[in-house]
Amino acid sequence: MSTDVMIEPATNTAPVVMPDTPTPVATDVTFRIRRYRPDYDEEPHWEDYTVALYPTDRVLTALEKIKAELDGSLTFRRSCGHGICGSDAMRINGRNRLACKTLVKDIDIRKPITVEAIKGLPLEKDLVVDMEPFFAAYRQVLPFLIPEGHEPTKERIQSAEDRARFDDTTKCILCAACTTSCPVFWTDEAYFGPAAIVAAHRFIFDSRDAGSAARLEVLNDKEGVWRCRTTFNCTDACPRGIEVTKAIQEVKQALIFNRV
Amino acid sequence: MSNPLAAPRAGSRNKQRSNFELYGWLFMRISGLILVFLVLGHLFIMNILDGGVQRINFAFVAGRWSSPFWQVWDLSMLWLALLHGGNGMRTIINDYAERDQTRFWLKMLLYVSTAIIIALGTLVIFTFDPSIG
Numbered sequence: 001m002s003t004d005v006m007i008e009p010a011t012n013t014a015p016v017v018m019p020d021t022p023t024p025v026a027t028d029v030t031f032r033i034r035r036y037r038p039d040y041d042e043e044p045h046w047e048d049y050t051v052a053l054y055p056t057d058r059v060l061t062a063l064e065k066i067k068a069e070l071d072g073s074l075t076f077r078r079s080c081g082h083g084i085c086g087s088d089a090m091r092i093n094g095r096n097r098l099a100c101k102t103l104v105k106d107i108d109i110r111k112p113i114t115v116e117a118i119k120g121l122p123l124e125k126d127l128v129v130d131m132e133p134f135f136a137a138y139r140q141v142l143p144f145l146i147p148e149g150h151e152p153t154k155e156r157i158q159s160a161e162d163r164a165r166f167d168d169t170t171k172c173i174l175c176a177a178c179t180t181s182c183p184v185f186w187t188d189e190a191y192f193g194p195a196a197i198v199a200a201h202r203f204i205f206d207s208r209d210a211g212s213a214a215r216l217e218v219l220n221d222k223e224g225v226w227r228c229r230t231t232f233n234c235t236d237a238c239p240r241g242i243e244v245t246k247a248i249q250e251v252k253q254a255l256i257f258n259r260v
Numbered sequence: 261m262s263n264p265l266a267a268p269r270a271g272s273r274n275k276q277r278s279n280f281e282l283y284g285w286l287f288m289r290i291s292g293l294i295l296v297f298l299v300l301g302h303l304f305i306m307n308i309l310d311g312g313v314q315r316i317n318f319a320f321v322a323g324r325w326s327s328p329f330w331q332v333w334d335l336s337m338l339w340l341a342l343l344h345g346g347n348g349m350r351t352i353i354n355d356y357a358e359r360d361q362t363r364f365w366l367k368m369l370l371y372v373s374t375a376i377i378i379a380l381g382t383l384v385i386f387t388f389d390p391s392i393g
Contacts, residue, residue, distance in 0.1 A: 187355045226281035227354075255282055 026052040029109045031062055034116035035126055037073065044123065047071075048112055055105035059092055059115065063099060063127075076127035083239060086175030090127050091116045096177040096237035118180035120189065134176050137192045141200035141218055146211030162207040169202040169247050171240040178234035178244050190223040194234035194244045197225060201247040204260055212260050216251070225251050284347055291344045298337045322390035331385055338381040346374040 028050050036044035049066045060078055067074045079085040081100045088099040092115055093107060099115075107113055121129040147156070172195065179185050179193030200219055204212045219225045225248055234244035254260050307313055324330040349370050357363040 184355060187358075220279065220282060222278075222281055224281070226285045227351075252285070256286065 024054045024056065026054050027109065029053045029062065029104060030112040031059075031066065032112040032114045033066075033074065033126070034114070035074070036117075036123055037075075037125060044116075046114075053104050055103070057104045058100050059097075059102045059104070059107075059113070060088055060099040062104070063115070074127075075125045084173060086173035086239075089118055089175040089177040089180070089239070091118055096181040098175060098177065098239040101239050118176060120180045120182070120186045121176070129180075131176060133189055134179055134193065134195065135174075137179075137196040138174065138199055141192065141196050141215050142211055143196075143199040143203065145203065145206070145209055146214070147208065148210030156208045158207055165207070166202050166205040168242050169198045169205075171242050172198050172202070173240060174199075175239060177237040177239055178242075181233040181237035183231060183233065184227050184229055188223070188227070191227045192219065192221075192224055194228075194248060197228075197248050197251055198242060198244055201251055204251065204254060212254075216255055216260075219251055220255055225255065228252075288344060288347060291340045295337070295340050295344060298333065298340070302333070302337060322388070325385065325388045326390065335382065335385050338385070339378060342374050342378050342381075346370060 029052075030048055030050045032046050032048050034044050035041070035047050049070050051062055051065045051069070053062055053065070060081060063074065063076055064078075067076075076090070076099070077087040078100065079087040081088075083098050083101040086098070089096060090099055091097075092099065092102055093113055096118055115127065117123055117127045117129050121131060121133060124130050174195060176195060178198070179195045182191070182194055185191050185193045197219060200215045203209045204215050228245075228248045230245055230249070232245050234248075235242075235246070238244055306316065325334070350367060353363055353366045353370065357366050
């Protein structure tokens with residue numbers, strides 16, 4: 001190689017000192033969790049738990065620590081713990097977040113961190129809600145490919161541009177953070193909610209799909225896209241960074257101009 | 261081959277496609293835009309161009325409503341504002357009134373009062389008699 005780059009021998013290198021990187025210190029962090037145990041409690045109530053955490057710990061770590069060390073009755077959903085399965089959406093300091101993607105260093109720990117179940121779905125226990133109404137709305141928008149014509153012998157070809165059209169909405173993990181952050185959904189459970197519209201968007205704008213008319217018809221309903229008040233809570237809540245409100249607006253546009 | 265699936269919710273409700281909510285949504289956007297122009301224009305003309313609010317009295321109003329231009333302006337402002345506001349209230353009732361009975365009666369109250377105000381306002385604009393002053 002005839003480059004000008006000089007690589008110094010390793011023996012000449014002084015030990016690397018990173019002056020600005022202190023050793024992580026565990027700090028006591030207080031969590032104020034909205035508890036509800038239907039066998040014992042009439043009403044949900046708040047309880048405080050203090051655990052020692054590193055800044056790089058997640059809220060999920062804290063919940064697991066509380067469950068293991070302080071109160072084994074604390075109930076919450078978790079599965080993968082890495083922001084893929086969408087099980088641990090909850091309201092952290094009043095905002096819908098995945099507990100496994102929220103780091104302690106990103107929260108103000110001078111005050112207790114409030115953690116409660118997502119709003120608008122029936123509360124079952126502690127941080128666990130009944131997700132059935134959410135999935136019922138999801139199923140109603142036909143969230144699967146509806147092909148047209150004969151089954152091709154090869155794959156269904158799609159151009160990169162056509163694929164990009166709905167790329168954003170393929171990222172949904174059905175955690176319900178968006179739907180349960182929507183003020184319209186809080187007061188009216190019949191509203192389909194952002195997640196179902198995102199799921200519909202994923203197929204409406206797919207060039208291989210032929211079921212758009214049926215899906216648009218569902219979303220043109222009284223409880224469909226027209227209930228959206230564009231408050232952007234859903235976009236803010238989405239742990240996958242999907243531009244949910246934009247997707248809803250695109251569905252509205254498709255309905256108004258009658259084209260996909 | 262057409263879509264082999266039965267139309268969703270077929271049989272239970274929405275037997276035919278209704279675009280009511282679509283048109284309602286569109287109406288809110290369009291009337292809102294027109295109202296910005298009409299209302300701000302109204303305020304600007306009344307309070308600044310025409311010499312301030314203290315000049316407005318019976319004769320002033322009589323003079324304005326003798327012109328078809330102001331009749332149309334005020335009439336469109338009346339209709340658009342009430343329909344726009346009424347539709348907004350309808351949405352809010354749909355959002356917050358949970359029981360069907362409450363929803364129904366609140367909406368009836370809303371529709372009746374909106375209709376009365378629109379009718380009264382329209383009547384006044386068209387039958388205004390400057391000689392009663």
